[in-house]
Amino acid sequence: MSIVVTGATGNLGRLVVEGLLEQVPADRITAVVRSAEKGARFEALGVRTVIADYNVPESFEGVFTAGDRVLLISSSEMTADRVAQHRVVIDAAGSAAVALLAYTSAAGGHESPLTEAHRRTEKVLAESGLPYVLLRNNWYSEIFVDGLATVVEQGVLVRAAGDGRIASATRADYAAGAVAVLTGEGHENRAYELGGDTAWNFPEFTAELGRQTGREIVYTPVTAEAYTDLLVGAGMPELYASILAGADASFASGELAGTSGELARLIGRRTTPIADTVAAALKR
Incomplete structure (x- = not known):
């Protein structure tokens, strides 16, 4: 069983991997990166790296194994079909029968253009049959x-x-929340307003x-x-x-x-x- 972080070299993903390294052995962490160069830093720390791209479905073949816990960090490509990109990861995770898929969604109403892709992705997740958790992050x-x-x-x-x-x-606050979910228990099929x-x-x-x-x-x-x-x-x-x-x-x-307090409760400190x-x- 591995904890897999997609988008691991982004601003949020990097902090999540660093936080995981404080909680679990490096060989239990998999960082999904777009190139070997981007993954070199993680490999030096003992983290397994795999090269995959949201835009290349076949690149996710074999990335996940049964029992994995996965963090799907949402695509930042505003001009792309982000729901299709996210579906690539969700489908691969479903085929592998992962234990949990956490998704970095967004706070805000369903009618907002910024949140539309997130809500549609949430629907795909809910219909996938996978155990999932929604991390509805407010702004950084x-x-x-x-x-x-x-x-x-x-x-x-x-x-x-x-x-x-x-x-x-901060991104560090949200990353700590993701780490708490990925390393904790009882988060399946929940939505956190963070x-x-x-x-x-x-x-x-x-x-x-x-x-x-x-x-x-x-x-x-x-x-x-x-x-x-x-x-x-x-x-x-x-x-x-x-x-x-x-x-x-x-x-x-x-x-x-909205100030739900859920992020502070997850990370055990004030934001x-x-x-x-x-x-x-x-x-x-």
């Missing part, structure tokens, strides 16, 4: 501190999120950024349409700009504000406050 806190230096320099943050709150957590212990909004975010930098940072809320135009004008492809604006609309509606993520970003 790290996403909100990308480009922080520019915000500090300009003294303004423009978003389309209004005063809506976001119960984000996120931070405290929801925050952008007025609070800019106030915290100002406090830590000693600079005045102004939050300027705009409409989703204006935000899309702003991003496109800055050179972002319209598809991605509309996705980000749609996400902000979800924040504004309060859709991502990382957004202020800590801001501080870490400013030190880089």
Whole structure:
């Protein structure tokens, strides 16, 4: 029996493998990677690596064995058919009769464009007959501190999120939650709503950024349409700009504000406050 992590060299997958190494012997961990070069780091630690690609179904033949516990990290290819990619892994896991398939889904309503592929994947999983667990992760806190230096320099943050709150957590928090599920018992056929212990909004975010930098940072809320135009004008492809604006609309509606406490219970500690993520970003 092995614990198999797909997408193991991504930002989340790497942290999951590192967390597993603290809990189980390296030879019980399998990292699914896209190339030998990407897997070299894990192999040096004694982790088994296999090369497979969500877009190449035959590459998953023989990856799983009966009794394995699998973490399917959702595809980040927004222009691809992500449900079809996920089905490749689910079908291979089903053929091998794995003991558990955990899927990194997303928090939020069923109508959100960002969550549509996740909900459709959840349906595929439910119909597969596999024992599964849904890890409905809220947003990663790290996403909100990308480009922080520019915000500090300009003294303004423009978003389309209004005063809506976001119960984000760090990738390390979510990775720890995945490790707890993969190494624990009693998680079959459950759905966990995972996120931070405290929801925050952008007025609070800019106030915290100002406090830590000693600079005045102004939050300027705009409409989703204006935000899309702003991003496109800055050179972002319209598809991605509309996705980000749609996400902000979800924040504004309060859709991502839920604080279930389930992530903290899984990992046995409080989640990382957004202020800590801001501080870490400013030190880089």
